[in-house]
Amino acid sequence: MLEIKNLHVDLEEEEKTILKGVDLTVEAGKVHAIMGPNGSGKSTLSYVLSGRDGYEVTEGSASLEGEDILDMEPEERAAAGLFLAFQYPVEIPGVGNMTFMRTALNSQRKARGQEEMSAADFLKLVREKAATLKMSNDMLKRPVNVGFSGGEKKRNEILQMAVLEPKMCILDETDSGLDVDAMKLVSEGVNALRDAGRSFLVITHYQRLLDHIKPDVVHIMADGKIIKTGGPELALEVEKNGYSDLLEEVA
Amino acid sequence: MALPQAKQDATEARLSTVSLPQGAAWLTQLREAAIARVREMGLPTARDEYWKFTRPDTLVQAEVPEAALFDEGEAPIFDGVDRLKVVFVDGVFDAEASDDLSLEGLSIERLSDVAQADIHWAKDLYGSMEARGQDPVHRPLAALNTALAEDGVVIHVTGKVSKPVNLIYHHKSTRSDALLHHVVKLDAGADLTVLENGPAAARFNNVMEVDVADGAAFNHVRTQGRDHERRAATHVFARVGEESAFKTFTLTANGVLTRNECVVEMVGDNGVAHIAGACVGDGDFHHDDTVFVTHDAQNCESRQVFKKVLRNGAKGIFQGKILVKPDAQKTDGYQISQSLLLDGDSEFNAKPELEIYADDVACSHGSTSGAIDEDALYYLRARGVPKAIATDMLTLSFLAEAVEEIEDEALRDEINARLEGWLERRRG
Numbered sequence: 001m002l003e004i005k006n007l008h009v010d011l012e013e014e015e016k017t018i019l020k021g022v023d024l025t026v027e028a029g030k031v032h033a034i035m036g037p038n039g040s041g042k043s044t045l046s047y048v049l050s051g052r053d054g055y056e057v058t059e060g061s062a063s064l065e066g067e068d069i070l071d072m073e074p075e076e077r078a079a080a081g082l083f084l085a086f087q088y089p090v091e092i093p094g095v096g097n098m099t100f101m102r103t104a105l106n107s108q109r110k111a112r113g114q115e116e117m118s119a120a121d122f123l124k125l126v127r128e129k130a131a132t133l134k135m136s137n138d139m140l141k142r143p144v145n146v147g148f149s150g151g152e153k154k155r156n157e158i159l160q161m162a163v164l165e166p167k168m169c170i171l172d173e174t175d176s177g178l179d180v181d182a183m184k185l186v187s188e189g190v191n192a193l194r195d196a197g198r199s200f201l202v203i204t205h206y207q208r209l210l211d212h213i214k215p216d217v218v219h220i221m222a223d224g225k226i227i228k229t230g231g232p233e234l235a236l237e238v239e240k241n242g243y244s245d246l247l248e249e250v251a
Numbered sequence: 252m253a254l255p256q257a258k259q260d261a262t263e264a265r266l267s268t269v270s271l272p273q274g275a276a277w278l279t280q281l282r283e284a285a286i287a288r289v290r291e292m293g294l295p296t297a298r299d300e301y302w303k304f305t306r307p308d309t310l311v312q313a314e315v316p317e318a319a320l321f322d323e324g325e326a327p328i329f330d331g332v333d334r335l336k337v338v339f340v341d342g343v344f345d346a347e348a349s350d351d352l353s354l355e356g357l358s359i360e361r362l363s364d365v366a367q368a369d370i371h372w373a374k375d376l377y378g379s380m381e382a383r384g385q386d387p388v389h390r391p392l393a394a395l396n397t398a399l400a401e402d403g404v405v406i407h408v409t410g411k412v413s414k415p416v417n418l419i420y421h422h423k424s425t426r427s428d429a430l431l432h433h434v435v436k437l438d439a440g441a442d443l444t445v446l447e448n449g450p451a452a453a454r455f456n457n458v459m460e461v462d463v464a465d466g467a468a469f470n471h472v473r474t475q476g477r478d479h480e481r482r483a484a485t486h487v488f489a490r491v492g493e494e495s496a497f498k499t500f501t502l503t504a505n506g507v508l509t510r511n512e513c514v515v516e517m518v519g520d521n522g523v524a525h526i527a528g529a530c531v532g533d534g535d536f537h538h539d540d541t542v543f544v545t546h547d548a549q550n551c552e553s554r555q556v557f558k559k560v561l562r563n564g565a566k567g568i569f570q571g572k573i574l575v576k577p578d579a580q581k582t583d584g585y586q587i588s589q590s591l592l593l594d595g596d597s598e599f600n601a602k603p604e605l606e607i608y609a610d611d612v613a614c615s616h617g618s619t620s621g622a623i624d625e626d627a628l629y630y631l632r633a634r635g636v637p638k639a640i641a642t643d644m645l646t647l648s649f650l651a652e653a654v655e656e657i658e659d660e661a662l663r664d665e666i667n668a669r670l671e672g673w674l675e676r677r678r679g
Contacts, residue, residue: 050633053625078635090630094648100631103644108635143648160634 001199002026002168007060009048018044020224029196034203036221037243042203046172050084079111081167085157092144100144129162133189151182158189170201175209187212207239258293268313272401274366277374285397292389304568304600305539310484315428318453318480328448328669334417341452342429356410362403373405376434380460380488384514393486396458400432408441415444420451427452433459437467444470450478457485465492471499472662479505486512493519500657503530504673510539517551527556527656532565539568546579555586558653560646562593572604584614591649643674
C-alpha cells in the first residue's frame with residue numbers, strides 16, 4: 001500500500017535535516033504504529049506524505065499503491081486515497097462542516113472520474129457515520145471545528161475519514177488531548193474502518209492508544225530514522241522501559 | 252472660503268456643459284440651491300484629501316469613458332424574490348419592463364412625474380439630506396446629482412410593506428451617463444426593503460435619500476455586478492429616528508471604478524444603523540467605500556463592517572468615520588474593515604476615524620490586511636479540495652461576517668448563492 005524508501009527531508013526555511021533515511025512499508029489491510037520521542041520526525045513524516053509546504057525532499061521516494069506521491073499536489077494525494085488525521089485540526093470560520101465534507105468528497109470523486117454524490121445521499125451518509133461517533137447535528141452544522149472541544153475535533157477527523165473512505169490513513173497523535181471516553185470513541189471509529197483494503201499508520205507517543213487500536217507492526221523512530229521494528233510487544237516494552245534503552249541499544 | 256482658482260475654473264468649465272432640468276418651481280429652487288452648493292464646494296480633484304485614494308476625474312469630466320455592454324449570462328439576482336420591479340435603462344425609467352407601481356403600504360412615483368406637480372411632499376426632503384451631508388466633509392458629486400437628476404423614484408412608506416421594491420438597472424448604450432435620485436420617506440412604524448441591482452450605465456451617479464421616522468425600519472441590499480468597465484459614484488444618505496433601524500449591504504464584484512458613500516445621521520434615541528459591504532476584486536478593479544456616521548442622539552448603535560478580497564493588482568479603499576456629538580451618550584459604535592490580499596500586487600488602503608465628544612460611549616474600530624490562512628488552505632487541500640476551490644471557500648469564509656449583516660435570511664441566501672456563482676464562474 002504505502003512504500004517509503006530512504007526518505008530524506010530538510011526544512012525549507014532553515015538548514016535542518018529532519019528525516020535521515022526512512023524506510024517503511026505498510027501492507028494492505030495492516031495497521032502499523034510509529035512511536036518515538038519528541039522531535040524524532042514522526043509528525044514531519046505525516047506532513048511530507050500529505051504534501052504540506054515547507055519541506056524539501058532531498059533523497060528517497062514514497063509511493064501509494066505503486067504510484068509516486070511526492071510530486072503530487074495535496075489534493076491529488078487525497079484523491080489517490082491518502083488521508084491524514086491532523087494532530088491539530090484547523091478551525092475554519094464561515095465554512096460549514098457539511099459543506100466542507102461534501103466539497104471534499106465530491107472533489108475527490110470528480111478527480112477519480114466518479115459521479116458526484118447527491119445532497120440527499122450525502123446527508124444520509126454523514127448522518128449515519130456521525131451517529132456512530134456520537135456527533136450531534138449541531139456539530140455538523142457549525143463551521144469547521146469552530147467551538148469544538150479537543151475531543152470533538154478529533155471525532156470530526158475520524159468522521160471525515162469515515163465519509164471519505166481513504167485507502168491509507170495516517171493518524172498523527174490522534175490520542176493527544178483525549179480523555180479515556182473520547183479515546184474509546186475515536187478508537188472504535190477507527191476500528192470500524194479496518195478493512196482488508198485499508199491500511200493505517202498510527203503515530204503516537206503512548207502505548208495506551210494501541211490498547212484500543214491493535215497494531216500489526218510497531219516501529220520506533222528516533223532522530224529521523226526507524227531504529228527498530230517489531231510486533232505489538234515492542235510498544236509494551238517502550239511503555240515499561242521508555243525510549244532510552246532502545247536508543248542505547250541502537251547506539 | 253474661496254476655492255483655489257484652478258478648482259473653481261475646472262468646476263465652472265464642467266458646469267458650463269450642463270443645464271438644469273425643467274420642472275415645477277419648488278424643484279427648480281432645490282436644483283438651483285444644489286448647483287450653488289457645487290459652485291461653493293467645487294468638484295473633486297485628485298488633490299482633495301477625501302479623494303486621496305480614488306481619482307475622481309473620470310467621474311467628474313464631461314466626457315463619459317466608454318464602457319462595453321455586458322451580458323451577465325445568468326439570471327438576474329433577486330429573480331426568485333417576490334418584489335415590485337422598477338426598471339431603469341441607462342438612467343431612464345422603463346414603464347414596459349416595470350411592474351405596476353402600486354403596493355399596499357406605500358406610494359411610489361417617478362421623480363420626473365413628481366417634478367411636474369405644483370406642490371409635493373418631496374419638496375421637504377429632496378436634496379435635504381444630501382445638503383446636510385455636505386458638512387463637515389464635502390460630497391460635490393451628490394450635490395451635482397441633486398441638481399441634474401431627472402429620474403428616480405420617490406417613495407412614501409406609510410405601513411409595513413409585504414414585499415421589497417427592486418430597482419433594476421440596465422445598461423444599453425456604451426457612453427451613457429446616468430443620474431438617478433431616489434427619495435424614500437418612512438412614516439413612524441413603517442417598514443420597507445429596497446433592492447438594487449444591474450449594470451446601470453457607462454457612468455452612474457446614484458443618490459438615495461432615506462428618512463427613517465421613529466420606530467420605522469429600512470433595509471437595503473444592493474449588488475454591483477460583473478460589468479467591469481462601469482464607473483459609479485453612489486451616495487446613500489439616511490436620517491435615523493428614535494427606535495428605528497437602517498441597514499444597508501452592498502456586494503460588489505468587478506468594476507474599474509466604484510465609489511460608494513454612505514452618510515448616516517442618528518437623530519433619535521435608541522436607533523440602529525448597520526452599514527456593510529463585501530467585495531471581490533480582480534485586476535484593474537478599484538473599489539472605494541466611504542462611510543460617515545454621526546451620532547447625535549443617545550443610546551444608538553452603529554456598525555460598519557467592510558470586507559474586501561483582492562487579487563491581481565486590485566485596489567480596495569475604506570474611509571470610515573464615527574462622529575459622536577457631545578450629547579450622544581451611551582453610543583455604541585463599531586467599525587471593522589478588513590482585506591484579504593490573495594497576492595502581493597493587490598492593495599488595500601484604510602482610513603478609520605473616530606471623533607468623540609461625549610464621555611460615556613463605547614466605540615471601537617479595527618482594520619486589518621492579511622494573506623490567506625495557509626494552514627486552512629492546506630487542511631482543505633489535504634481533504635481533496637483543489638487549491639482554487641479551497642481559496643474560494645476561504646474567500647467566502649472571510650466575507651461571511653459582512654454578508655451576515657443582511658437581516659433577511661432569504662436575501663442573505665440569495666447574496667451568498669450569487670457570490671458563490673461568481674467565484675465559480677471566475678474559476679472557469
